[in-house]
Amino acid sequence: MTPSPRIVLVTGKGGVGKTTTAAALAVESARAGRRTLVMSTDVAHSLGDALEIGLRTSPTWDRTLEVEERLHAQAVGARTSVAADWGTMRDYLLTVLDSFGVDPVVAEELTALPGADEISALLTLGHHATSGEWDVVVVDCAPTAETLRLLALPELLGWHLDRLMPTQRRLLTAMRPAAAAAAGLPMPGNEVLDVLSTWRAHMADVRTLLTSERASVRIVLTPENVVIAEARRILTSLSLHGYAVDAVVVNRVIPVDDDPWRSAWNAAQTAGIATIVESFRGTPVLVAPYLAGEPTGADALAELAVQTTTLDGELPPLDSPVRGGGLRVEPDGEDFVLLLPLPLARSGDVDLARRGDDLVVDVGGVRRVIALPSVLRRCIVKNAGVRAGELRVRFVRDEEVWPRGR
Structure with missing residues (x-):
């Protein structure tokens, strides 16, 4: 089996320099001898500007642009490759809307796929992870909220599809004519259900990959209180979904000198960096300087990587x-x-709810639905709390279904 590449997803609040950081990491990796791909999943692609190349949204999974030896780049969007599978779903929805008499032009707008950018990005990443072409894949993610939505999607979509398949397939196969007559609507065919099954399998593979020892997230921030607060929240949210953070990069740190204006910024940034080190204790903290000029192009990005220190x-x-x-x-x-x-x-940040065989965990408005292991499905929640940065939920046997001694 081809070994998986090392995957680093780079994210942060908009405007902190995550694209530059991702591009610098990719250039450094490639010049160290690794076959490296840097992908942009941000709708507002600026990766091409950072690398000083003409980078357009790729129409297919495998189409990348060579930047230099061992370094390729790719911008992924809603129309990248996934369009073929989505076409099957879209055709079915157009048929349904037509049966309602919806104007074809309006129907075209209504069938735009929600989350298409995220699905396309995950499917493309899954393709590169199994292609055997890369040693390292660096992903320039969208700002934090979109990144969380992207990383929550594999488990969330899998959760829904697990409940839809294969029951719906059996019912629709047996009852399609009667169901169509009763509902007055065309029922989805096996090809539609096949697409859903394919997506489910791909999402499961990507989820396994991104939570493996070959993948991590790197958070980029600047030493400002508002940015630090958001970075703290994303660390908690990424951990909620099972993703490892391998480092935080403090970007645009102003060099220290005797200039009064800079001295004021130096003092503020020193206080901010101290907060970052304390907040992310146990996670490596890197510092990248605020350069005299914007680091664009592979050589300037390589120099930025050299000047980024631990x-x-x-x-x-x-x-x-x-x-x-x-x-x-x-x-x-x-x-x-x-x-x-x-x-x-x-503990006060966390809300828990038991729903059948699932445990719903909400932390500050970020939610994860956890399918409970079989041993916990026969138990009930006794208590829960957060201790030393870890949620602990105690389960006791449900005597009605699992009496003691059995």
């Missing part, structure tokens, strides 16, 4: 396995404890 912690080599800490279940006497890393969260 301030706190130790950043493992890019080829090293990523140290993760996802969800796990541990026995405790006759009870079971579900543990999930939630750095920087407090």
